[in-house]
Amino acid sequence: MFQWLLLSENTLTAAENNVWKESALRIILVSGFLLEMGIGILSGWQALQLGHYYILALDGLFFVLLAIAIYYSVRRPVLGSALLIATIYAAAFCIAYFITDQEIARLGLMFVYTAPLIGRMFFGPRVALLLMGINVFPFWLILRHDALPTYPGLGPPLADAHGYIQSLLFLFFNICVPLGVFRLLHALDASIIRHSKSSKDLLASHAQYQEIFENAGGAILLCDVQGTILKANSQANLLIGRDPGDTCKLTGLLRAGTGTAAAPATPDFASLVPGQELRTSAGKLITIDRITSASDNHCIVLLRDMSNMRQMQDALEQSTQRVSFLRSHDHLTNLPNRSMLKRHLDEILPTLRPERRLALVTLRLDSIKYINDAHGMATGDALIKSFAEALAAQVPASGFCTRLRSVVFCFLLDSDADSLDAVTQAEYICSQLPKEIAVDGEQHQVRLSVAIAFSRHDDASSDDLIQRGKVANDSARQSGGQQVSVFDETAAARIRRKLSIEQAIVAALKAREFRLVFQPKVDHDAAIVGLEALIRWRSSLLGEVSPAEFIPIAEGSGTIRQITAFVVDQVCAHIRQITNLQGSCLPVAINLSAIDVVREDLLMLVNASCQRHGVAPECLEFEITETGLIGNENLAIQHLEALRAKGFGITIDDFGTGYSSLSKLSRFPTKSIKIDQSFVAQIGLNEKSELIIRAVVSLAAILSCTTVAEGVETREQEVFLKAIGCGFFQGFYYYRPMEFEQVVALLNANLSGA
Secondary structure, three states, X not given: OHHHHOOOHHHOOOOOOOHHHHHHHHHHHHHHHHHHHHHHHHHHHHHHHHOOHHHHHHHHHHHHHHHHHHHHHHHOHHHHHHHHHHHHHHHHHHHHHHOOOHHHHHHHHHHHHHHHHHHHHHHOHHHHHHHHHHOHHHHHHXXXXXXXXXXXXOOOOOOOHHHHHHHHHHHHHHHHHHHHHHHHHHHHHHHHHHHHHHHHHXXXXXXXXXXXXXXXXOEEEEEOOOOEEEEEOHHHHHHHOOOOOOOOEHHHHXXXXXXXXXXXXXXXXXHOOOOOEEXXXXXXXXXXXXXXXXXXXXXXXXXXXXXXXXXXXXXXHHOHHHHHHHHHEOOOOOOEOHHHHHHHHHHHHHHOOOOEEEEEEEEEEOOHHHHHHHHOHHHHHHHHHHHHHHHHHHOOHHHOOEEEEOOEXXXXXXXXXOOXXXXXXXXXXXXXXXXXXXXXXXXXXXXXXXXXXXXXXXXXXXXXXXXXXXXXXXXXXXXXXXXXXXXXXXXXXXXXXXXXXXXXXXXXXXXXXXXXXXXXXXXXXXXXXXXXEEEEEEEOOOEEEOHHHHHHHHHHHOOHXXXXXXXXXXXXXXXXXHHHXXXXXXXXXXXXXXXXXXXXXXXXXXXXXXXXXXXXXXXXXXXXXXXXHOOOHHHHHHHHHHHHHHOOEEEEEEEOOOOOOHHHHOOOOOOEEEEOHHHHOOOOOOHHHHHHHHHHHHHHHHOOOEEEEEOOOOHHHHHHHHHOOOOEEEOOOOOOOEOHHXXXXXXXXHHHHO
16 A cells, blocks of 8 residues: 555656656545545535435545546546646535535635645646636635625535534645655655765766776877867876866877977878877877777877887897897807807818817816805806906917806817817916906805817717717716816717617618517506506617617607607507407506607697597506606696596606606696606615605595506515505516517406406
């Protein structure tokens, strides 16, 4: 009932704000109807006893009028309002005309005084003014003392007629109309609150707009079509030199072109285009970043200050020579660097006469590490710089003194092919170098490792000579003597062996000299649960070459990519053969090098081999050493997660020999951890190794990984590993690596036995 009377303003939109009128109308009509019901019943009962039936008819008439007005207040509020006003005038007329008591009749005329107020509420000021004019007539009748006209033949009024009329006036003026006015005032209060909230929202929105406009990250102006600045943020005003209160045209503050102030004419606003460069009156170089049409024929112009950018471009052009210098020189000592030494050697080695040879003298500052640790990097850098100056002063101009790397310097000496005079020259130069160097007033000892490597006519490139110099210096450093060390044939043999292996790998791949052997992995019951593929190489030139020897060389030369591709393809082919024979195949593990883990085409390579041979991902596992996970860690994780997502197993090999932190290890998508055989071999001999193995097994359990112990060779080792909860085992105690045919026979035998 109350919800029907007190309509909520929220039920309509802000434009439809007549809710309060309908509500006030219903309040007045319903309260009037109840008023009429109460007084009408009392007066009707008394009129019935006296036989005044016309009073009953009038009461019924007003009941009907108010009921109709209430009905239309819901469907047609305007008609309901008109009926209310008509009822008011009808009530006044009936009281004045049908009651013979003049005093009571004049009281009835006072009803019409509420008509202008109701008319203003529902129809506006014009209707209210009209009703006020009409009310002059009943007011004039009341002021006169003449008798009011009455209906002829009426009997005496009801005994309580005066009380009825007074009650009617009191209730209508004191309840009905005030309730309607209260609803009006409530609506007015609500409107004020809404207006206040809207004003606050508008102010907040304006403040946000102003904040965005001011701090949009650039110079922004709002202009009309003639280019007059209507609004500009502080960055724009500061850029173009405009006072915030000035009304001026944008083009009046700019000059066309990028020349000086004397040259160009003022541009036309309509001709401005994005990318156009202009200058302000203060000489700043700016560019039109964007011109966007807005409402009301306005334009938003974005400006960019190009002064700093142009200065940077000029500075960049000026530093081109410096950049070129830094590319070929060491930034600390300003000596030529390794790349410049290589270019120099590549130029002079081919032109060297047969009777001449170059001596590359390398010097290593062995005392720098102590100085850095004890006094800091700044002191170490200062000592390196002072040493470089001293060395450059002693080396002949033709010696091409170079900082080869970190604490290693070198210079060149020209020598006879059959003479060791370069050694004498090098010893003399080194003897002239300072034994101590002062840094910040404190003397620091200079300790050197000095070595010489001579050029050869069969050197393929400058790298050969530089590498021999490195080997010679390493030998000098290990010997700990102060004499100049000369590159010997033993070191040369190691390099030749390395080069031979490096060159033979490519030929071996083409000749299919590589082959795979397989070592089974077993569980607690010695049942085979998987295989590990191991590569072997019997070279036609070098004989048997150990993986420990050729794998690092392949990694250094880049041929490891082809070797890995060969292994993956061969393993997939063997898995297919076993599957065809037995219907399924145990998982086969492949070792991946650090280079393999981060190669971009790893997943593509594996997927292609699996698809080519029809191998499911569950049949392949990949073993990665800890050191293979610490190079490019993020890329390694990305590739391993991609393999894991495809269904391939991931195992960390040789665990405990690397230096990955536990926080890093927890990030790798690992399902298994291999305990390195160096720890397994110490079982029963070294308590610390046993503690490490226990820790690895516990760590694997925390990471929800299985553990595999490799290199198991004795019963004692097996018992210990089983006792601490190791899951799987691999080693000579169970099986040695075997050829593929032996693996097939072994698996067939196990299958038949099962």
